Amino acid sequence: MNLNQLYYFRELAEQRQYTKAADSLFISQPTLSVSIKQLEKELHCKLFKHSGRYVELTKYGRIFYNTVVSSLTTLDNGKRKLKQTINQDKGNIHIAGIPTTIGTLLPKLVASYQQIVDTSPHFIYHDNPSYQICKGIENGWYDLGICSFVPEFKNFTYIPFYTEDIVAIVSEKNELAQINEITPEELRGESLITYSQKIQIGKDVTNALLSIASDLNITNRMHDELAIAGQVLTNNIIGIVADTIYLDGFDIHKIKLDIPKNTRTVYLVYDPERYLSPEILDFIDFLNSEKSNINKYNSKANSI
Incomplete structure (x- = not known):
């Protein structure tokens, strides 16, 4: 039994398909199949049974899986700590x-x-x-x-x-470029663009806005201030962003937005x-x- 066999076994148990497991491990399917058979031979039991296109752990496989996961987790944590300590010692x-x-x-x-x-x-x-x-x-x-x-x-x-302050940004040609402060309620009916909710700032800004005005029309989402500011200028919509240095290169007007100061911490x-x-x-x-x-x-x- 070697470490590769244990990693292969864990991946197959979690993916439940030889093809997917082999792809995740960057090995061929025959290599994975041979490795599992060798492991089963050494342990004197069947670890997997076929169920249509998938495989499932047998009773013995489930017992072995718990041990393998615990052991590999401990080993991986030890390797990470060792690497971190070596880096720090350097x-x-x-x-x-x-x-x-x-x-x-x-x-x-x-x-x-x-x-x-x-x-x-x-x-x-x-x-x-x-x-x-x-x-x-x-x-x-x-x-x-x-x-x-x-x-x-x-x-x-x-x-x-x-x-970081969260501000509304508009093109200098937008009619809102004449004002310096605005509330989320006053943005009702406007087309808004802000951060993707796949990133934390997107979740935080969206929650802050919708907790004040739940019917806001957020029509698009991007990952950073550069992309949002570009959309604001191209489509003449209103962006809701953190006031960062990334905005300095754009000919936009910033409007103070009345939301909690700690929205972006x-x-x-x-x-x-x-x-x-x-x-x-x-x-x-x-x-x-x-x-x-x-x-x-x-x-x-x-x-x-």
Whole structure:
């Protein structure tokens, strides 16, 4: 019995089809079939039975599956912790952030940190949406994250870091370009575009809007401010976005939107169950100490 056989067995048990399991494992179907037969021969029992186009675990297979899943999970966690510790011992800190943070805020914070410490770790940046950041922390790919709160990872430590204003944006030719403040109720009947609900900011903004005016007409959704602003100019509709530096390149008018200030809160995130080196803990302390000074790292107040 070897590790590959155990991974193959788990994948087949979960996919329930040789073809799908083989594709997921990037091996041929005959290779998977031979591996399972060898495993069954060694264990002196049948692990799978055929059910039409699918396979199902036998009684013996179910017993073995629970053991395999538990063992591989423990092994995978150990490998992730080992990799993380090796990276930290090399003086590396992997930090992931939402794109606006990685592109503007974080490099300035790191530069300030490096000016006050004798020896600085080597920072490796990764940009991702919030869910992928948290998934990366869970998998041991990243040490720290700067992103939204993600409910699927509520066991993480989330430290409120900064907020971004949510604004309505319109073309300078739009009749709403004459006003500077608006409420969600006043947007009834308008065609709106905001973030995709596949990302956390999209969920947060949509919930904030619809909790105030449940009948708003959100006709389209995009993944970032660049795409939304482009649609606003092309189709003369109203965008609902975070007021980030990405908007600076567009000839648009911003309107203050009357929704809760904390609708868009960005957090410093880490897994409290994972080992954090003294260097990482020191950097976390530094970031905490700088929360009240975030605006000085940005080109304008409340913009990241």
